Amino acid sequence: MKKLAIGTSLAVAAAFAMHAQAGVDPLTQIQPPQSEWVYDGSNPDYVVEVPSFTVPATGIIDYIDSVVPLEFGEERWVKAVQFIPGDKRVLHHLLSYVVADTPDAGEGMLDETVNDPRREFLEGYAPGKEYATEFPAGTGIKVPEGSALRMSIHYTSFGQEAVDSTRVGLWFYDKDKEPDLQYHTYSVSTPMNQIAIPPGAMEYESAATHVFDKDIVLHGFRSHMHYRGKQMSARVVYPDNTVEDIINIPDYNFAWQPTYRMSEPMILPAGSRVIVEGLFDNSEYNTGNPDPTVTSIGGLQSWEEMFIGYFSYTDLPQ
Structure with missing residues (x-):
């Protein structure tokens, strides 16, 4: 089986053990992120503001299907993406797709179990996804000129009204370093x-x-x-x-x-x-x-x- 790049290494575990033996709380040695945007220390090249939504205290909320134009004015390649939830307590998940910015871009149900050739999956937010997603070297998501970001958003109530205003940060490849391989x-x-x-x-x-x-x-x-x-x-x-x-x-x-x-x-x-x-x-x-x-x-x-x-x-x- 191929190794997967996730999990705590033995070296980190050993370091925690060493601090514990020395009478130092290992959690005090962890430095919090210096910025809410955590990819390579820079701010995104473009931020998509997801329309705010007021989640009621109780009840079943239908999926929100939102389309936001990507007004780059030119084709760009995305090398990294990060989601910052407005309120983690109510945002169950968010799936984002690159689609053509046409009048019918938001028509029909966006079913995540169906692979629709008219859209390209960008990335999604779900519990446990706290950091930026960087696509493998030499790959990325192509965003043609005249595209939009279509999002399927699932909110859940938890007994208290809340307002969610999620943001999606995009980092682009430099023009002279754009990849040849589309990430699917x-x-x-x-x-x-x-x-x-x-x-x-x-x-x-x-x-x-x-x-x-x-x-x-x-x-x-x-x-x-x-x-x-x-x-x-x-x-x-x-x-x-x-x-x-x-x-x-x-x-x-x-x-x-x-x-x-x-x-x-x-x-x-x-x-x-x-x-x-x-x-x-x-x-x-x-x-x-x-x-x-x-x-x-x-x-x-x-x-x-x-x-x-x-x-x-x-x-x-x-």
């Missing part, structure tokens, strides 16, 4: 209308699969389930039928949904099949379970369920 993300999912987890089920299985029809370089993976999510893994079956593990997330946590970046990208030749497998826990022993006595069906809200594996990749350089 493809969602492999179980359709929501096919999810039905029986009450009390502790290890209910789910799976999804996709065949890539061209050579790609796999750079990262992100898992997404809701409160009943328990475990997720991904593997690839190559055209010669050999199998290789991509990632195993044995203890899925809804509050920790980062994008796992591979330390060694994998080349997947055309015809490679990726398989995402996972488990749901709809029992009373799952302390985050909204209601273990009912069948959990697929849906957009947190007390319903989703099963999605996001594969981030580029084309294979020629």
Whole structure:
């Protein structure tokens, strides 16, 4: 299995142990970020102001579908992006896509389980994603002139009215250093209308699969389930039928949904099949379970369920 660039290193753990033995609280040695924008110490080249929204104290809030024109006046390539939530207590998640800035840019439902060729996934915010996302060297997201950012925003109430004004910071490549490779993300999912987890089920299985029809370089993976999510893994079956593990997330946590970046990208030749497998826990022993006595069906809200594996990749350089 390829190593994934996430987690606390042994060196950091050893340093914490040394400070503890010396009678020093290791938490006092951690310096907070000097700026809310944390990518390379600079402010973004462009900030998208997400329209403010007042989240009521109670009730179910439908997804907000917002389109904001990107008025660069020219084509640009994004090398890094960061989301700063206006209020983390109510922002469940935000998904952003680059689309053409046309009168119909916001028409139709923006379904994250559907890979629509009319839009390019930029990046998303979810619990646990606190820092800027930098795309791998030599890759980026192309934003053609005349584009807009279409966002699917999910708010949840928590007993107190709140106002959210989220910002999206974009850092651009210099004109003379623009990459040749577009960074893509493809969602492999179980359709929501096919999810039905029986009450009390502790290890209910789910799976999804996709065949890539061209050579790609796999750079990262992100898992997404809701409160009943328990475990997720991904593997690839190559055209010669050999199998290789991509990632195993044995203890899925809804509050920790980062994008796992591979330390060694994998080349997947055309015809490679990726398989995402996972488990749901709809029992009373799952302390985050909204209601273990009912069948959990697929849906957009947190007390319903989703099963999605996001594969981030580029084309294979020629």
